[in-house]
Amino acid sequence: MAQLLCEVSEGLRPAEATVKVHRLDGRAEFLPVDRGMVTKAGRKNYLAVGLIYLDEAQEAALIELPEEADSGANRLWVRRDHVRLLHESLNS
């Protein structure tokens, strides 16, 4: 499990949020999630995601979103420093 840095705006109802995350190439991805999937840490918000692979050499991470993004993407390459690891969940 991991968490991905995100920006949060209003959803379609109070229990829902629209989340914006950034791909490695800088492009924004939007997806609707239940607000419980977002954790606030200081001024930053993090979305619970699945961690598929860490590429430490390229400072990148491949993550799986909890819901399909509006672009149709389910998995994204993102910046490594946008990802918080909860447990060491990678297969070695």
Next chain:
Amino acid sequence: MILSDREILAALARQAMFLTPCPPGGSLDWTSTALDLTLDAEIRPWDAEQLPENMLVDPCAADFSTNELIRRYTQPHDCTNGFAIPPKMLVLGWTAEKLKLPHTSKIAARVEGKSSLARLGLGIHVTAPTIHAGFGFDGRNPAYEGSPIRLEIWNFGPLHIKLTKGMPICQLIFEEVHGTPEKGYAGQFRLQGPVAPRPRPARRK
């Protein structure tokens, strides 16, 4: 392999998945291979008359946000006392029940319509029934109950149909994921070519 009602209850009991609230086994919400879910009060009807004529959307456009579009052109409704969906209208809704599928449980689900409503022309999703492992799961917060399922309710029939909070609106079918998904396999997932992958056209559900 589709799980039977007994296997669904067993998976819930061993916390391989979570459904809140969950009707008791043997209640009328269960069938031998599925479980009925109910409609929550909040809905978002798309009103075609509110849209600009011949409005075009481009899901591949940078910064495209479906929620932003929906918020701009729809209004929330409360269907506690009923909402009549006319022919050809699309309504976004949510289940009252919340689902959590941990990544490790190797269970996926499909949300499907009910034949009783289908006979009237009412569909509850637009070709996107799959709920993947990891849905509604936050490993950092075990107390989190899970996420409701968003429904795309569409009236294909000729009648006005009343949607009411609490009505059985869809059914949930659980399937066992066979094998282990490829994960952390460096050869499969190593970032190829330039550091920044090229944007690709959006895939359809």
